[in-house]
Amino acid sequence: MRKPILLVLAIAAGLACSKSSTPQRGTGTAPTDTPFTIVATDSGFTLPDTLHAGLNHLVYENHGREIHECMFIKLPDGMSAVDYVAQVKAGIAFPEGARDCAGPGLASPGERVEMWVPLEEGSYITGCWIANHMTQRRPAAFVVHGAARSPVSPPREDVTVRMLDFQFVLSGPIKRGEQTLRYETVGPSMHEADIVRLADGRTVDDVRKWFRDQERDPLPGTIASGCMDSHDLKSVSWVRRTFEPGRYVLWCDMPMIQSAEKADSNAARVTHADAGMFKEVTVD
Numbered sequence: 058m059r060k061p062i063l064l065v066l067a068i069a070a071g072l073a074c075s076k077s078s079t080p081q082r083g084t085g086t087a088p089t090d091t092p093f094t095i096v097a098t099d100s101g102f103t104l105p106d107t108l109h110a111g112l113n114h115l116v117y118e119n120h121g122r123e124i125h126e127c128m129f130i131k132l133p134d135g136m137s138a139v140d141y142v143a144q145v146k147a148g149i150a151f152p153e154g155a156r157d158c159a160g161p162g163l164a165s166p167g168e169r170v171e172m173w174v175p176l177e178e179g180s181y182i183t184g185c186w187i188a189n190h191m192t193q194r195r196p197a198a199f200v201v202h203g204a205a206r207s208p209v210s211p212p213r214e215d216v217t218v219r220m221l222d223f224q225f226v227l228s229g230p231i232k233r234g235e236q237t238l239r240y241e242t243v244g245p246s247m248h249e250a251d252i253v254r255l256a257d258g259r260t261v262d263d264v265r266k267w268f269r270d271q272e273r274d275p276l277p278g279t280i281a282s283g284c285m286d287s288h289d290l291k292s293v294s295w296v297r298r299t300f301e302p303g304r305y306v307l308w309c310d311m312p313m314i315q316s317a318e319k320a321d322s323n324a325a326r327v328t329h330a331d332a333g334m335f336k337e338v339t340v341d
């Protein structure tokens with residue numbers, strides 16, 4: 058999450074994707090276990106307007122020329138997508154009552170990943186926190202309804218990524234080819250993971266500079282397959298992609314100090330990565 062101001066730590070404490078919203082019931086066709094597709098472009102997202110409660114299986118593709126992520130944000134009662142964006146424009150990076158609910162992390166143009174993510178009943182928007190996309194690009198609203206049981210089964214993971222304060226712990230090596238990573242938040246803070254594949258000659262320091270400069274410069278490689286943060290620390294998501302051999306860096310860009318107050322966007326940012334929450338891995 059590359060929010061320009063600071064977040065509330067307290068809301069990370071198990072408030073989860075709250076159950077306070079009144080969901081709108083979709084007319085709803087019978088759910089299937091066929092993944093649906095989310096396409097990110099440089100003008101916004103396209104995705105179904107109705108999803109089912111429980112585990113959802115999706116394919117995320119970036120058809121744009123810029124990097125995009127796709128956070129699922131559950132809105133509280135009475136808050137529209139326009140309301141949410143208006144608050145972000147006013148400098149409130151975390152509108153009261155809204156809940157992060159994971160989603161595909163940053164993806165370079167042309168990247169494609171498959172993801173399994175649990176969602177509770179309610180009204181949602183998608184959002185991208187890179188640069189000014191949250192306020193300048195079209196958010197997509199969708200509804201999760203609980204009328205049908207999710208037919209989706211979790212995939213079998215190749216590697217479990219456990220996210221602790223402040224490190225990534227992998228259950229084993231990531232291998233070349235198609236790999237499914239299971240993301241668990243041990244906490245106590247909420248965390249996210251972005252995965253950069255380093256270009257030849259580039260280093261972790263280049264990745265640090267890229268995040269610190271709010272992604273203004275070209276990325277020192279390509280990025281995809283990460284998992285965005287969720288206020289529900291018990292939420293588990295899976296991401297599948299094809300890994301080419303190379304050097305990769307897992308990175309958590311969550312702010313270290315978190316507050317719901319409106320803050321100076323130029324305030325110093327200290328992130329989990331600054332506390333050591335990054336990990337370089339080699340795929341042979």
Ligand SMILES: [Cu+2]
Pocket residue numbers: 220223246247248249309310311329330334
């Ligand atoms: Cu973290």
